[in-house]
Amino acid sequence: MASQAKEKQIVRAAEELFNSRRFHEVTMEDVCRAAGVGKGTIYRYFKDKEELFLRVATSGSEELCDVVRRKCAEGLPFEERLVGILIEIHQAKRRRGLVRLLMRSDDARVGRLKGALHSHFEDRRSALISAITQIFDEAIREGKVRTDVPPELLAGSLLGMFHGYSWHAETQFQREEGLQFLDLFLRGAGARTASAQEVRP
Amino acid sequence: MASQAKEKQIVRAAEELFNSRRFHEVTMEDVCRAAGVGKGTIYRYFKDKEELFLRVATSGSEELCDVVRRKCAEGLPFEERLVGILIEIHQAKRRRGLVRLLMRSDDARVGRLKGALHSHFEDRRSALISAITQIFDEAIREGKVRTDVPPELLAGSLLGMFHGYSWHAETQFQREEGLQFLDLFLRGAGARTASAQEVRP
Amino acid sequence: MASQAKEKQIVRAAEELFNSRRFHEVTMEDVCRAAGVGKGTIYRYFKDKEELFLRVATSGSEELCDVVRRKCAEGLPFEERLVGILIEIHQAKRRRGLVRLLMRSDDARVGRLKGALHSHFEDRRSALISAITQIFDEAIREGKVRTDVPPELLAGSLLGMFHGYSWHAETQFQREEGLQFLDLFLRGAGARTASAQEVRP
Amino acid sequence: MASQAKEKQIVRAAEELFNSRRFHEVTMEDVCRAAGVGKGTIYRYFKDKEELFLRVATSGSEELCDVVRRKCAEGLPFEERLVGILIEIHQAKRRRGLVRLLMRSDDARVGRLKGALHSHFEDRRSALISAITQIFDEAIREGKVRTDVPPELLAGSLLGMFHGYSWHAETQFQREEGLQFLDLFLRGAGARTASAQEVRP
DNA sequence: CATGAATGAGCGTTCATTCAT
DNA sequence: CATGAATGAACGCTCATTCAT
Structure with a gap:
């Protein structure tokens, strides 16, 4: 049609x-x-301008969610899947600025979307978070990730840190940068002590 | 007057x-x-509605910057200073939603603020980032923080991660939560290996 | 077709x-x-919405005019014919509100219908009036109606009075009510003096 | 103000x-x-165009009602008061076409005026009718008007007949025409029989 | 200085009308 | 012929801004 x-x-x-x-x-x-x-x-x-705006906002996020979910399901090591997802998010942000809304749905704007549309939108955010949460769930089971922080919180933190980190890397963001960032996220900003360094040869 | x-x-x-x-x-x-x-x-x-809006946005951030700068200058261990800053930021976000702009000044909205006001606003963000960057500079000198990531990037990442992390802790955020978060930031999300754990008694 | x-x-x-x-x-x-x-x-x-509106207005009246003209031609006593006409008008008003226009074509709306259509519409009103006028003409010749008022004026007055009178009788209007009304129209609202009453045994 | x-x-x-x-x-x-x-x-x-329209419609009628009520209260013979009222109505119709609404409040337009405004408008019509009804009440007590028709119906009929009658006298309508019309209304359209004529010398 | 009645440019929205299918 | 998606002129209405009081 x-x-x-x-x-x-x-x-x-x-x-x-x-x-x-x-x-x-x-x-x-x-x-x-x-x-x-x-x-x-x-x-x-x-129906009106508002609905158009909403549609624009949600349509971008929907696509992103689909891609992310697909990446999640791939049978790769969790680090690889995360990097893949980050790359997708970075591209989506560049292509469609409104996806940003996803990453900060505390925005007053989103807070006032009405009824069904609001929840639909919230759903998108949850979808993104929970897709990543799943990856962390698996990683926890594999003993790759710390267990004292709820995986959901990890997902939110990852997304947030990535937002702040990628701020400086406006240009491009590929596998290499992704691994660098992931290293920061997984190993932390703290200095590696001598013995700790040994652990990861 | x-x-x-x-x-x-x-x-x-x-x-x-x-x-x-x-x-x-x-x-x-x-x-x-x-x-x-x-x-x-x-x-x-x-002058007009736009200027009022900008003033509201900047005034909130200005106050926050002052508080943050003061916190930075305090002679406390860098972890304590960071926690103090995070608490301030959290409170400011609750009090004044517009401070959020600060934390994501890539926002399309900010991107289009005109001329002098725009840069003035960008300055606020930089001020916040650079205040925190200073702390990391010191921490690097003290060997407390990894050296392979530029301190500015660390500051941005901290802010970003905090944004994502505190999303779930809408209610309150005090010293204890601050330390938990900081632990995540400094030690990373990765699992502690046996020998690595030993390092931090 | x-x-x-x-x-x-x-x-x-x-x-x-x-x-x-x-x-x-x-x-x-x-x-x-x-x-x-x-x-x-x-x-x-x-041609356009206006023409449709006009057609609706006129079509109702056309039908009414036909019925009225037929009633006029019936070989009944003039009172009976008038009552028959009133009943038709009353029904038409209920069925098709737009016939009301006929009864008050001084309506600002009608006053501005353009060109040929306007006059066509005015014709309908005239048709109604003149059909009734004919009845009065005959009645005058029969000495049943006062001669000092032009029959056209009588027709207009009858229609007008009927409009006001039937206002209260929204429900139904049949032969009996018609005769009551006609009595008011023909004998007037004034009190019957003793001798005058005698006249009509 | x-x-x-x-x-x-x-x-x-x-x-x-x-x-x-x-x-x-x-x-x-x-x-x-x-x-x-x-x-x-x-x-x-x-508030909007509708309200303006309503105000225009009602404001005209309000003024007319006032004048009519004043005329009713004058200590003149009832015929004189009626003529005075008719003259006022005629003038009002010429000045303010919308007063016409009063005389045909069965108009679809009026039928859909909402809530309080609708009743306010209906009130005006009632006010007009009831002012005239009062005159007929008095006239009935004085034996000047027939008693077999409810005075309210008389008032409605008078107004209606006047509407139809004055149709032809668009130009002016003064005391003389008023009396002619009133004669038609009070004595009816029927022919005066010889003896009946005698009654009113 | 403070006010708020007045303003009118400009917007979102409607809907009669057209015309490709 | 019939259709209804597409159109855009035109409208009602809002609200930032001005300025006389």
């Missing part, structure tokens, strides 16, 4: 605009011009 | 409103009603 | 809608949904 | 427009232009 395509067309145009300007700075006129459709057309697909 | 007081009055009222609603959902009428001043009065203190 | 049927289908649907909502509250979408036809189809039968 | 004046200014401008065009043909821009005020100003006084 052609309408699927047109909807995507609108979402994509809106995405770009919402990423570079604030909600109230983006006019529906901007969106329809950017999307190359008539003004009324947008309203065939979205 | 009375105007100082009135200005604070307006900022405080606006702060509360901007924390619970989006920029475009807060009207100047709301602000002046909440502040108990006439509508025109606001314009004696702030 | 099928188009005749489809046109009627549309008019009937529109009729119902225009009776319960104002012109601007009825959308063409409402009409086509109610009529069970495509949106574009309406435009094959009516 | 100046706002009273400005409100009246707006109502008057709107009145003129609503009298010559339909609700949906009058734009708020038209109104504010005609009233000589800014667009936003209207919204300080009226």
Whole structure:
């Protein structure tokens, strides 16, 4: 059906605009011009501006969640899977700024999304967190990760630290950087004492 | 001078409103009603709505920066100073939602603040980061922190991880939780091997 | 021809809608949904919304006029014919609110109908009035009605009084009520003096 | 207070427009232009277009009711009072077309006025009817009017007949025409028989 | 200085109308 | 012919901003 395509067309145009300007700075006129459709057309697909915004926000995150879940299921060592996920997240952040919302859903904006949409959005965040939590669950069982911190908290911390870390690496983020970061996360910022160093030859 | 007081009055009222609603959902009428001043009065203190918003955002962060800088200068062990700072940040986040901007100034919103105000705002973030960076500098000199990661990156990572970590601890965050978190940050999420554990008696 | 049927289908649907909502509250979408036809189809039968509205208004009145004219031609005593007409009018008002326009074509709305359509509509009113006027003409010739008031004025007055009178008798209006009303119209509201009463045994 | 004046200014401008065009043909821009005020100003006084329309409709009728009530209280013969009232109504209809609504409040438009405003409007009509009803009450006590028709029905009929009658006398309507009309109403349209004529010498 | 009534540019939204299918 | 997705002119309404009091 052609309408699927047109909807995507609108979402994509809106995405770009919402990423570079604030909600109230983006006019529906901007969106329809950017999307190359008539003004009324947008309203065939979205009840109002708010719904369009929400859709843009959630659509990005949905895709990311799918990719992440797939990565989780891969039969690789947990470090490799985490690095893969981080790379995906980093790319998604660059492509679609709104995914950022996912990483800080305490945002006032998200807090006020209404009803079903709100929970749908929260679900996305949970989905991301819980996908990563699963990896930590396995890693704990394998004795690879400390057991005194709930895996969920580990997942949240990983995501948070990555957000702060990748701040400086705006350009690209590939396997190598991913491993560096993971080393910081897994071994900690503390100095390695002589004997501790020996442990990891 | 009375105007100082009135200005604070307006900022405080606006702060509360901007924390619970989006920029475009807060009207100047709301602000002046909440502040108990006439509508025109606001314009004696702030050029326009945007400037008011910025002021609210920056004023919160400015206070936080001051507190953090003071904490940094205290002659305590670096772990204690970090915990003190984290507690302050946590409280500031609860009091003033806009401080959150500080912790993720990659936010599209901040990215578009104009001219002098933008850099002034960026400065706040840098101030926070660099205050913490200083602590890490010292800690590196004392051999307490790993040297293969630039201290600035450590500061960013700490802040980020804290953001993710404290997400689950919405209620309160005191010295004890601070130490737990710091342990995670410094020793990492990886499992302690037998010999490594011995190192830290 | 099928188009005749489809046109009627549309008019009937529109009729119902225009009776319960104002012109601007009825959308063409409402009409086509109610009529069970495509949106574009309406435009094959009516130039625009205005024309549809007019057609609805006039179509109701046209039917009424036909019935009234037929009643006029019946060879009954003039009182009986008038009562028959009133009953028809009353029913038409209930069925099709727009007939009301007929009875008060001074309505601002009617006053602005354009060109040919306007006069066509005015014609309907005239038709109604003149049908009744004919009856009065005959009655005057028979010496049954006062001669100092132009029959046209009598017709208008009858219609008007009936409108006010029937206001209270929303439910039903049959021969008996018709005769009561006619008595008021013909003998007047004034008290019957003793001798005057004698006159009508 | 100046706002009273400005409100009246707006109502008057709107009145003129609503009298010559339909609700949906009058734009708020038209109104504010005609009233000589800014667009936003209207919204300080009226919640929306609907409320403005309602106000226009009711304000005209309120004034008329006052005048009519005053006329009712005058110590004149009932015929004189009725004529006075009719003249007022006629003038009001010419000045303010919306008063017409009063005379046909079965209008779909009125039927859908919401809540308090609806009843307020219905009240006006009742007020008009009941003022006239009072006159008939008195006249009945004086034996001047027939007793077999409820005075309320007489009032409604009078108003209705007058509406139909005055249709032809668009120009002016003064005491003389009033008496002619009243004669029709009181003595009826029926022919005066010889003896009946004698009764009223 | 403080106020809030007044303003009007500009926005979101609607809906009559068109036209490719 | 019938359809309904697409259109965009036009509208109601908001609200940041001004300025007379």
